[in-house]
Amino acid sequence: MYCRAMAYGTAPPVSPPFQRSDQLNRESSSDLAIRHGIRDVPTEWDDRINSDLKATILDEIYPSLWLVGQRSPVHVDPLHKQVLKNRAITIAEDPKLHLVWYYNTVYIKPLPVYLLNHAIWEAHLPEPVGEAPEHRSRYDKYRAALGFLRSYGLLIRHESDFIIAQRANLLPKYVSFQRFQIFIQPFRSCSDDQVSLRYQYGQLRLTRLNWAVRIIKFYRIISRKQTQERLPWNYQEQLWQTSQHIQKYATPLIFVFAVLSLILSSMQVAFAAREATTWDAFVRVSWGFSIAILVFAATLGVLVIAPVLLVVIVHYRSAVRRRTQ
Structure with missing residues (x-):
């Protein structure tokens, strides 16, 4: 089942986007909760998924991102090309650093294994329908999950990319390349309208992001514009x-x-x-x-x-x- 265009109140639930037979993780929800240090309850799963997938700062400064990056979902170098550019693949658990590069380093968040599990998608990542605030929140979480997995579909395009990913501990060792290709294919066809704002951009340069948040923060201070999230002076301190x-x-x-x-x-x-x-x-x-x-x-x-x-x-x-x- 492939991703398709959808709008609030117009599309029936289509979650997860992959068949149960194509799932790569078959652990129980309780075992996955223990693995991720949470209790197997909806509120803690929601918090965990949001902390793993939502790049809050990038979503907030999205209107200005066109100045520092290319608005193109395919602007993601596969892993073998990252190596060709002499970039060391560095694990970053913070989602704001996923696909952010800094000179000879590219930060990539390891793929959370619960995203490979069909039952977790059904229970905690259903595609919401309706315009109620709680539905919009769930919709944002769902879109972030789609965008994150679409980024992996772009990072791993060849078997050499898959080998690099496993050596860098980005993927579980028990996953084979053939099964991964079957699992990830539906996510590669997702459009920009279906993913969160951050994932409408590909890889981003950290030096530019640092300058972007400084300029935006300074502008908000002098214009006295208050926002829900307070921007730091550096996107990521180095x-x-x-x-x-x-x-x-x-x-x-x-x-x-x-x-x-x-x-x-x-x-x-x-x-x-x-x-x-x-x-x-x-x-x-x-x-x-x-x-x-x-x-x-x-x-x-x-x-x-x-x-x-x-x-x-x-x-x-x-x-x-x-x-x-």
């Missing part, structure tokens, strides 16, 4: 020690200091040479060399800043074009 902060910011500060010192020294030489009345040849050389250094420093600054500005402009225009398509 610098945990003072020495790391010094290493990160010292290099650009030293570069700026060196350039400014070079400019000031050249200006001093130029003014001193202009006022000198003896040794005309040395005065002319000093004057010319000082002007050359000033031109060199200005050119260096342009060469450093211009590519960065160009990349920002190109990415912004590309984001605007994709948004208007």
Whole structure:
């Protein structure tokens, strides 16, 4: 049974999207609850599923995500391509880090085994019908589950991806590639309308997300816009020690200091040479060399800043074009 378009109050329940014979986990609900450290009651299952699947911050800043990422569900590199890009696959249990990459690291949340169980979907992840608030809450949970599993369908497209996933402890060892392909196929056909807001985007860059939440938080402070969720100043902190902060910011500060010192020294030489009345040849050389250094420093600054500005402009225009398509 495949995912299909649905709207509140118009679609009958179609949950789970896979047949019972295709489930990959056959444990009882009570055993799965013990495995995940909860009691086998609906409220604790709801809390567990929400904490495992809902990326609250990304859902909240969704209207601004087009500036920092590509709104495309297929913008997810399969695992073998992540390796080709020299990215280390790092387990992250926090759903906000799922499919977020940072330089040579990509964070991926392991697939919760209860999502492989047909009975759990029937009991705790039914596709809700109606527009009552409690139905909307269940609908958000259901959409998050669909989006999360669709992301795994994109991460694991080849048998090599499957092998990498098992080596990285993203999947249970008892699952075979053939059975996984049968199970995951319905989720690959889910549309953006059926998944939660976060999963309408693929992988995202952590450095851009950090800047996005800072800018949005600062804007809310100066505009006095109150929201239910308070944004942090960093989407995910990466610098945990003072020495790391010094290493990160010292290099650009030293570069700026060196350039400014070079400019000031050249200006001093130029003014001193202009006022000198003896040794005309040395005065002319000093004057010319000082002007050359000033031109060199200005050119260096342009060469450093211009590519960065160009990349920002190109990415912004590309984001605007994709948004208007």
